[in-house]
Amino acid sequence: MAQVPVNVTVTGAAGQIGYALLFRIASGQLLGPDTPVKLRLLEIPQAVKAAEGTAMELDDCAFPLLKGIDIFDDATQAFDGVNVGLLVGARPRSKGMERADLLEANGGIFKPQGEAINAGAADDVRVLVVGNPANTNALIAQAHAPDVPAERFTAMTRLDHNRALTQLARKLGVGVTDIKKMTIWGNHSATQYPDIFHAEVNGTTGAKAVDDEAWLRDDFIPTVAKRGAAIIEARGASSAASAANAAIDHVHDWVNGTPEGDWTSAAIPSDGSYGVPEGIISSFPVTSRGGKWEIVQGLEIDAFSRERIDASVQELVEEREAVRKLGLV
Numbered sequence: 363m364a365q366v367p368v369n370v371t372v373t374g375a376a377g378q379i380g381y382a383l384l385f386r387i388a389s390g391q392l393l394g395p396d397t398p399v400k401l402r403l404l405e406i407p408q409a410v411k412a413a414e415g416t417a418m419e420l421d422d423c424a425f426p427l428l429k430g431i432d433i434f435d436d437a438t439q440a441f442d443g444v445n446v447g448l449l450v451g452a453r454p455r456s457k458g459m460e461r462a463d464l465l466e467a468n469g470g471i472f473k474p475q476g477e478a479i480n481a482g483a484a485d486d487v488r489v490l491v492v493g494n495p496a497n498t499n500a501l502i503a504q505a506h507a508p509d510v511p512a513e514r515f516t517a518m519t520r521l522d523h524n525r526a527l528t529q530l531a532r533k534l535g536v537g538v539t540d541i542k543k544m545t546i547w548g549n550h551s552a553t554q555y556p557d558i559f560h561a562e563v564n565g566t567t568g569a570k571a572v573d574d575e576a577w578l579r580d581d582f583i584p585t586v587a588k589r590g591a592a593i594i595e596a597r598g599a600s601s602a603a604s605a606a607n608a609a610i611d612h613v614h615d616w617v618n619g620t621p622e623g624d625w626t627s628a629a630i631p632s633d634g635s636y637g638v639p640e641g642i643i644s645s646f647p648v649t650s651r652g653g654k655w656e657i658v659q660g661l662e663i664d665a666f667s668r669e670r671i672d673a674s675v676q677e678l679v680e681e682r683e684a685v686r687k688l689g690l691v
């Protein structure tokens with residue numbers, strides 16, 4: 363029997379991440395080679411024409427799995443029947459903008475999108491927020507979708523995870539597939555903490571294999587945490603193909619499961635594990651089984667890691683306070 367297509371809604375579809383993402387979704391890389399998809403693209407009215415151009419190109423690829431493309435400038439319509447929501451479109455920080463202004467501007471996007479998901483999403487909806495500040499935007503959307511299980515709202519730290527894998531692999535002269543159990547903790551921001559104490563590399567830990575605390579502290583952690591800014595500096599635009607790639611990885615693993623003997627990183631609502639206050643959407647080491655993320659339990663956290671996890675989590679708590687004051691959560 364022919365499979366029913368999965369509805370994938372992508373916001374910010376005419377943006378640079380959207381352009382790198384849509385073709386990979388349509389080719390089957392998001393959900394697998396046997397799963398047909400229908401794309402529902404959401405854009406602001408001024409960018410609908412550009413989204414139409416991208417849709418023409420998608421048509422021209424004749425992807426066997428792509429069963430339809432609809433374009434909207436209205437969130438309620440775009441999220442009607444959505445199974446997978448990729449919330450990419452966001453308001454970037456402009457010159458002179460304070461953090462509270464940025465959070466408020468994004469509240470104007472993620473509140474109505476949360477409401478639209480609540481109103482029309484399919485029962486199995488899964489949401490990945492990519493648009494920055496991703497963790498807190500996810501929290502805002504979640505707050506306005508009370509009928510959707512809270513754990514269906516996640517934010518992307520998979521790009522940070524992948525960046526950390528490459529940096530460590532380079533340092534050790536190994537392949538990225540030789541490294542398992544990398545972890546990103548906290549916020550998708552410069553306070554994030556990439557943790558190699560639990561990473562496994564050819565029978566030892568990442569930290570022991572490196573055996574160089576100065577490199578870890580002064581090179582690895584800041585390189586990973588500030589990589590987004592370094593890309594903007596070099597490219598004159600923020601990361602796009604790598605961000606799209608990470609979004610594909612996140613949803614693919616969420617739906618299909620993480621490999622045995624490994625884990626990944628995703629920002630998911632905290633259940634209080636590792637002293638992270640319940641409810642904030644923070645990055646953890648996670649596995650996915652049966653379509654659900656689970657936080658890896660029982661890891662020993664030493665003082666070096668504790669300090670860094672706490673700092674990033676504190677930033678998330680402050681962002682939650684700020685959006686609470688704005689009445690957004």
Ligand SMILES: NC(=O)c1ccc[n+]([C@@H]2O[C@H](COP(=O)([O-])OP(=O)(O)OC[C@H]3O[C@@H](n4cnc5c(N)ncnc54)[C@H](O)[C@@H]3O)[C@@H](O)[C@H]2O)c1
Pocket residue numbers: 373374375376377378379380404405406409450451452453454471491492493494495496518519521522550600601602605
């Ligand atoms: N979490 C991560 O790892 C990560 C990595 C890279 C970029 N990002 C973030 O992803 C976001 C998108 O990046 P980009 O490079 O594609 O930006 P972009 O400016 O190229 O595209 C954003 C698109 O979103 C659209 N948009 C704005 N408001 C919208 C709304 N209310 N509904 C629907 N669409 C809307 C815009 O019209 C634009 O086409 C940014 O916030 C960026 O900071 C996150």
Ligand SMILES: O=C(O)C[C@H](O)C(=O)O
Pocket residue numbers: 494521589590591593600601
């Ligand atoms: O868009 C940004 O500010 C950077 C982005 O989040 C990234 O990590 O590449």
